Amino acid sequence: MIRKIPEPILNVIQALRKAGFEAFVVGGCVRDLLLEHAPKDWDITTNATPDQVLKIFPESFYENTFGTVGVKVPRFLETMPDYEYDIVEVTTYRTEGQYKDKRRPSEVNFTLSLKEDLARRDFTINAIAYGPTADEKWEVIDPYDGAKDLQKKIIRTVGEPEERFNEDALRLMRAVRLFAKLRDRTPPTVTSETKKTKLAHQWRIEENTEVAISKLSEHLKAVSPERIRDELSKIILSDSPSEGIAMLEKTGLLRFVLPELREGIGVTQNLHHIYTVWEHNLRALATCPSPKLETRLAALLHDVGKPRAKRGEGYYSTFYSHDHIGARLTEQMLTRLRFPKEIIRKSALLVDNHLFYYNVGEVTEASVRRLIKRVGLENMQDLMAVRIGDRLGSGVPKAKPYKLRHLEYMIEKVSHDPISAKMLAVNGHDLMNELRIPAGPKIGAIVEVLLAEVIENPELNTKEILLKRAQILQESDLQTLRELAREKIQEKKVAENDKIKKRHWVE
Ligand code: ATP
Numbered sequence: 001m002i003r004k005i006p007e008p009i010l011n012v013i014q015a016l017r018k019a020g021f022e023a024f025v026v027g028g029c030v031r032d033l034l035l036e037h038a039p040k041d042w043d044i045t046t047n048a049t050p051d052q053v054l055k056i057f058p059e060s061f062y063e064n065t066f067g068t069v070g071v072k073v074p075r076f077l078e079t080m081p082d083y084e085y086d087i088v089e090v091t092t093y094r095t096e097g098q099y100k101d102k103r104r105p106s107e108v109n110f111t112l113s114l115k116e117d118l119a120r121r122d123f124t125i126n127a128i129a130y131g132p133t134a135d136e137k138w139e140v141i142d143p144y145d146g147a148k149d150l151q152k153k154i155i156r157t158v159g160e161p162e163e164r165f166n167e168d169a170l171r172l173m174r175a176v177r178l179f180a181k182l183r184d185r186t187p188p189t190v191t192s193e194t195k196k197t198k199l200a201h202q203w204r205i206e207e208n209t210e211v212a213i214s215k216l217s218e219h220l221k222a223v224s225p226e227r228i229r230d231e232l233s234k235i236i237l238s239d240s241p242s243e244g245i246a247m248l249e250k251t252g253l254l255r256f257v258l259p260e261l262r263e264g265i266g267v268t269q270n271l272h273h274i275y276t277v278w279e280h281n282l283r284a285l286a287t288c289p290s291p292k293l294e295t296r297l298a299a300l301l302h303d304v305g306k307p308r309a310k311r312g313e314g315y316y317s318t319f320y321s322h323d324h325i326g327a328r329l330t331e332q333m334l335t336r337l338r339f340p341k342e343i344i345r346k347s348a349l350l351v352d353n354h355l356f357y358y359n360v361g362e363v364t365e366a367s368v369r370r371l372i373k374r375v376g377l378e379n380m381q382d383l384m385a386v387r388i389g390d391r392l393g394s395g396v397p398k399a400k401p402y403k404l405r406h407l408e409y410m411i412e413k414v415s416h417d418p419i420s421a422k423m424l425a426v427n428g429h430d431l432m433n434e435l436r437i438p439a440g441p442k443i444g445a446i447v448e449v450l451l452a453e454v455i456e457n458p459e460l461n462t463k464e465i466l467l468k469r470a471q472i473l474q475e476s477d478l479q480t481l482r483e484l485a486r487e488k489i490q491e492k493k494v495a496e497n498d499k500i501k502k503r504h505w506v507e
């Protein structure tokens with residue numbers, strides 16, 4: 001296993017050893033090494049105090065009160081492309097002091113015992129150290145039988161589960177995050193006997209640990225939205241995101257993470273769907289082909305508005321406007337969890353537009369241009385990914401890839417047509433200079449109307465035609481112009497909407 005340890009990490013450990021200290025790699029990286037996954041970051045634990053570590057590595061950072069020094073090493077990870085160096089976290093052995101409000105400990109107590117340091121870690125599979133012992137021979141130090149749990153695929157707290165979750169409620173989320181991250185991506189479909197037994201069982205949360213999570217789930221209220229968000233993001237980006245969300249629900253945690261998503265539980269749909277809204281949202285996430293957070297979030301939340309939009313029951317129930325209701329809920333949920341503005345905007349945009357209508361031969365180039373205008377060319381790929389999840393997750397195995405491939409072709413085809421103001425043959429300056437229209441919001445409104453008309457008919461995109469048209473438009477007041485632009489983009493949308501409605505009612 002030692003051969004798998006990158007040179008810069010070995011060097012840090014050797015330097016600490018030479019100075020007379022103990023040093024081990026620990027936590028997630030050892031877990032990943034034993035699982036033969038590639039670790040994504042490396043943590044070192046040592047009995048040297050932060051001051052002593054700083055003396056050995058003078059170019060380090062020590063900016064927190066948790067006993068962790070960031071040691072600069074030559075770059076070896078792919079995760080920080082802009083820097084010449086990587087940071088390896090070197091943490092002094094510690095036990096955790098008093099906990100306040102089920103959050104972080106209010107103080108850190110250093111200890112000289114590795115075993116004590118491992119005892120304060122959350123799960124047995126995260127409480128394994130690996131490094132040189134007294135005779136410089138590298139050994140695995142595993143007092144809580146984490147390796148056994150790794151083999152059995154069990155997530156189990158170090159020590160008494162309730163006690164450990166009581167200390168730090170974030171661990172409730174971390175358990176589910178580990179579960180989602182570690183689950184095998186491929187279901188056990190292998191036929192050969194040996195492989196079958198190997199894949200026969202999946203990762204699970206140990207029973208007492210899971211019972212304690214359910215019992216204490218409400219403690220998640222005490223955890224800051226940012227910390228919940230970070231764990232949720234890791235679940236969404238894991239190989240088994242939908243199993244992760246289902247586990248959040250099973251343990252009661254989802255009530256404090258994405259309560260609105262739960263509204264779809266047990267909500268049946270109409271004749272086009274064999275799954276409830278909840279199941280369908282989860283399946284859309286599972287089958288969404290995008291690796292991006294905002295796109296996966298949109299897949300999970302794309303139908304979140306359906307329960308509130310539902311009218312009628314059974315075969316002919318309808319869900320008008322669930323796309324817009326869902327976009328608002330998406331914004332609300334992600335804002336509450338303090339997601340970055342750009343992620344919120346993008347996820348909501350994708351949810352808002354996930355119903356776009358496309359049928360080969362039936363949809364005009366102009367309507368594809370209008371779709372691009374609404375969504376943005378740069379977001380079309382992600383919108384398709386949400387749609388693919390929506391389709392594959394509907395459980396109706398319709399072969400639709402041809403339709404989407406055709407749409408991709410159409411997008412490519414029209415993407416050089418004028419679909420944004422900067423592609424118009426005139427700009428605001430032309431209007432001011434040539435038509436003497438004074439600077440102000442009216443210019444923008446006229447440009448919007450021109451764009452809407454050119455989207456409909458790209459042949460109008462000549463300077464001469466547009467200036468003539470602008471001349472006429474400037475007679476109207478601002479309000480009228482704005483309405484005109486909106487109508488022109490919306491106008492056809494109404495016709496398109498009718499088709500969408502049809503699809504979601506009776507196809
Ligand atoms: P990842 O591979 O996603 O980084 P990780 O297990 O390394 O997973 P980190 O957040 O990097 O997770 O934490 C490193 C180690 O620190 C963990 O493996 C665990 O031993 C310990 N740890 C982290 N957070 C907690 C916590 N809230 N309570 C107890 N121990 C924790």
Ligand code: MG
Pocket residue numbers: 027028029041042
């Ligand atoms: Mg880690």
